[in-house]
Amino acid sequence: MSTRSRPARLAAVSVLAALLPAATASAQSIDEKASVCAACHGENGVPQPKTPVIAGQQQGYLYLQLRDFKSGARKSDIMGPIAQSLAPDDIAALALYFSQKPWPDLQQPRAPADVAARAQKAIDSIVCTSCHQNNFRGDSTQPRLAGQRQDVLQQSMLDFRNKTRGNNPGMTDLMRAISEQDIADCAAYLAGF
Amino acid sequence: MIATRTVLAIAAALALAATASAQEVKQNPAAPAAASVKPTNVTQEMLEKAASDQNNFLHTNGDYTQKRFSPDRQITTRNVGHLHPAWIFQTDVQESLETSPIIVNGVMYVTTSFSHVYALNAKTGEQLWHYKHPLGPITTYCCGPNNRGVAVYEDKVYLATLDSKLVALDAKTGNKIWQSDIADPVQGYSETMAPTVVKGKVIIGTNGGEYGIRGFVKAFDAKDGKLLWTFNTIPENSVGVWATNDATGRDMHRDIAAEKAQLAKTGDPYRTLGGGVWQNPSVDLATNRLYFVVGNPSPDLDGAQRPGDNLYTDSLVSIDLDTGKYICHFQYIAHDVWDLDAVSPTILVDAKDKNGKVIPAVIHAGKTGHVYVHDRKDCSLIRFSEPMVPQENMWTLPTPQGARMLPGANGGVEWSPMTVNPQLGLTYAINLHQPMTYTVESSAYPNGKLWLGGAFKTIPGEEQAGNITAVDYNTGKIRWQVKTPQPMIGGILATAGGLVFTGEGNGRFRAYDATNGHVLWTFNAGAGVNAPPSSYMVDGKQYIVVGAGGNVQLNYKRGNAIIAFTLD
Numbered sequence: 001m002s003t004r005s006r007p008a009r010l011a012a013v014s015v016l017a018a019l020l021p022a023a024t025a026s027a028q029s030i031d032e033k034a035s036v037c038a039a040c041h042g043e044n045g046v047p048q049p050k051t052p053v054i055a056g057q058q059q060g061y062l063y064l065q066l067r068d069f070k071s072g073a074r075k076s077d078i079m080g081p082i083a084q085s086l087a088p089d090d091i092a093a094l095a096l097y098f099s100q101k102p103w104p105d106l107q108q109p110r111a112p113a114d115v116a117a118r119a120q121k122a123i124d125s126i127v128c129t130s131c132h133q134n135n136f137r138g139d140s141t142q143p144r145l146a147g148q149r150q151d152v153l154q155q156s157m158l159d160f161r162n163k164t165r166g167n168n169p170g171m172t173d174l175m176r177a178i179s180e181q182d183i184a185d186c187a188a189y190l191a192g193f
Numbered sequence: 194m195i196a197t198r199t200v201l202a203i204a205a206a207l208a209l210a211a212t213a214s215a216q217e218v219k220q221n222p223a224a225p226a227a228a229s230v231k232p233t234n235v236t237q238e239m240l241e242k243a244a245s246d247q248n249n250f251l252h253t254n255g256d257y258t259q260k261r262f263s264p265d266r267q268i269t270t271r272n273v274g275h276l277h278p279a280w281i282f283q284t285d286v287q288e289s290l291e292t293s294p295i296i297v298n299g300v301m302y303v304t305t306s307f308s309h310v311y312a313l314n315a316k317t318g319e320q321l322w323h324y325k326h327p328l329g330p331i332t333t334y335c336c337g338p339n340n341r342g343v344a345v346y347e348d349k350v351y352l353a354t355l356d357s358k359l360v361a362l363d364a365k366t367g368n369k370i371w372q373s374d375i376a377d378p379v380q381g382y383s384e385t386m387a388p389t390v391v392k393g394k395v396i397i398g399t400n401g402g403e404y405g406i407r408g409f410v411k412a413f414d415a416k417d418g419k420l421l422w423t424f425n426t427i428p429e430n431s432v433g434v435w436a437t438n439d440a441t442g443r444d445m446h447r448d449i450a451a452e453k454a455q456l457a458k459t460g461d462p463y464r465t466l467g468g469g470v471w472q473n474p475s476v477d478l479a480t481n482r483l484y485f486v487v488g489n490p491s492p493d494l495d496g497a498q499r500p501g502d503n504l505y506t507d508s509l510v511s512i513d514l515d516t517g518k519y520i521c522h523f524q525y526i527a528h529d530v531w532d533l534d535a536v537s538p539t540i541l542v543d544a545k546d547k548n549g550k551v552i553p554a555v556i557h558a559g560k561t562g563h564v565y566v567h568d569r570k571d572c573s574l575i576r577f578s579e580p581m582v583p584q585e586n587m588w589t590l591p592t593p594q595g596a597r598m599l600p601g602a603n604g605g606v607e608w609s610p611m612t613v614n615p616q617l618g619l620t621y622a623i624n625l626h627q628p629m630t631y632t633v634e635s636s637a638y639p640n641g642k643l644w645l646g647g648a649f650k651t652i653p654g655e656e657q658a659g660n661i662t663a664v665d666y667n668t669g670k671i672r673w674q675v676k677t678p679q680p681m682i683g684g685i686l687a688t689a690g691g692l693v694f695t696g697e698g699n700g701r702f703r704a705y706d707a708t709n710g711h712v713l714w715t716f717n718a719g720a721g722v723n724a725p726p727s728s729y730m731v732d733g734k735q736y737i738v739v740g741a742g743g744n745v746q747l748n749y750k751r752g753n754a755i756i757a758f759t760l761d
Contacts, residue, residue: 130336
């Protein structure tokens, strides 16, 4: 199930069409390959709605997601075909490339005190910081959550919860241990963290 | 297989890139020429006599028996009230500290999260060198980027890293001498424990019980890092005897018929059954044996897809030091579905058997909240202590909705080492009390990703607490218990001065009277004191040292201080 809006989907499909023939040619530089990603993930790292920030994201996490999109362990109408067109060393290079970019400031507001308090309680109950770190900036295979788009955070957590996203059953278990309201609170809290 | 090799090749390539760009060793420009202290060699004889070495703290847990009992007696119950900071060293990493400081003739080695090592002047806190391990792009760990310390031998310092490498550093400079792969981090392996060095071998276990690994203990050659042997903590036949009761005789409510049907259908689950080894083994030099405990099966809460007793998870295991061959085991919980496993390091003591005869024994504190006392000869259980924490509804099976049971999944006693005062016949444990619900949710092996098979969740509104408990290991009775406002994690040290030192998540570091638990001294470190203390002497003066960096699992306030205390 995709939650993307129709224009976003169309844009992504046209990007995909542009990428596919080029990807088969090996001479393309990493900058050129990465430029294709900018259509959705943003020229300056500021992505379109419902699209995650990948600039400054953790290298190991980006690597595993592209690997999983390629293998089909993580399903996406848009990212699946794109990842399938990438060679394994392209995946490693793209992960490194984006991890070295600065994380963009999306100017998302801090969560109100009551929302933050509820989110903190949910976070403590399943110890999110155990993997995502105390500052929610992640490490290696654990993604940064702090300052990620609120809609992406919420949808990702819901996708884990309802098993739409199947490439990390541990996250599914944890998201099912908290409520949908907890998830909404956590998304607001982490987006403005 | 092909996919695995590709991933490995990429990981290796990325690791190389990372290595080239990182500055690994930083030396103090004032040191080493001007340094008042220079690292000295550590001999096997020194390591064997560590229990009576007043100047040094040479092993993660004090000596090969792991009693963490310092012979130092300058700081006593009478004067400990005057203890004050001698120096405070701030590391570059403000994240949980679990390090056991190692002290060799005035030089201290400490580690931080993300696999950093510092060499310090133990008298002044002056930095001699700092090694920052260039972590590869893939690290996989469940419970914080922790590191619990180094091992020392001859002219080298040994570190196991978050990306599952074993590294030997030059004790004088911090320069890397060799590095060996322990296991593949892409498959969920990582290292947070300190190595143990004995008779030229570096012994190391592994994390990964939350990721479907196949656990092990490995021995590497201390000289060149060559792998000497591997003991798989999960044998190819992991089924066992279909035990229905735990070590204390309580029914675990297993559905043996369903498990047998599953076994017939899917076979032995040994390849992804977990069984990490989180802490150092104790070493019986007289018999040349190692004793350690093995952690939980994977996935933690879902037993349906791993039929059988899941040997040797949740067990005490003994193996031969020279060969790594199995000698004996004792399983506390067969087919664990609560992650109430065995993590706190084993300790060798002389203890009374069931007939009152003093024999070589080995003890361990479980997440269940019991101290278990075993015969070292065959691993058999002699007795278990009174429970140190509330136990309720044991063993209620996890449900899809979540079932409440105590203790919660952190214990009891977590990875925190106990200490022993052999003169008093007491062992001291720090405990957690965290009411939790246990939820089961089945999922297929996710190829190196987090694989819990459900969730354990603290119950909002239910009070959490901790305690320090002194247990008479000759009777199993609790001698004294002091409650703390927060669950306890970190470690504890007993000294010949009649004291016990341990810290709390709220920043308190305290000295207790070993005989009765009276609080004799308190210092507030400003960040969680969740690391095991060490004791040592320089120029005839005793110091107590501990890390104050907080804790990831319990989210205690982070810090970056190594604090050494002394008397005037």
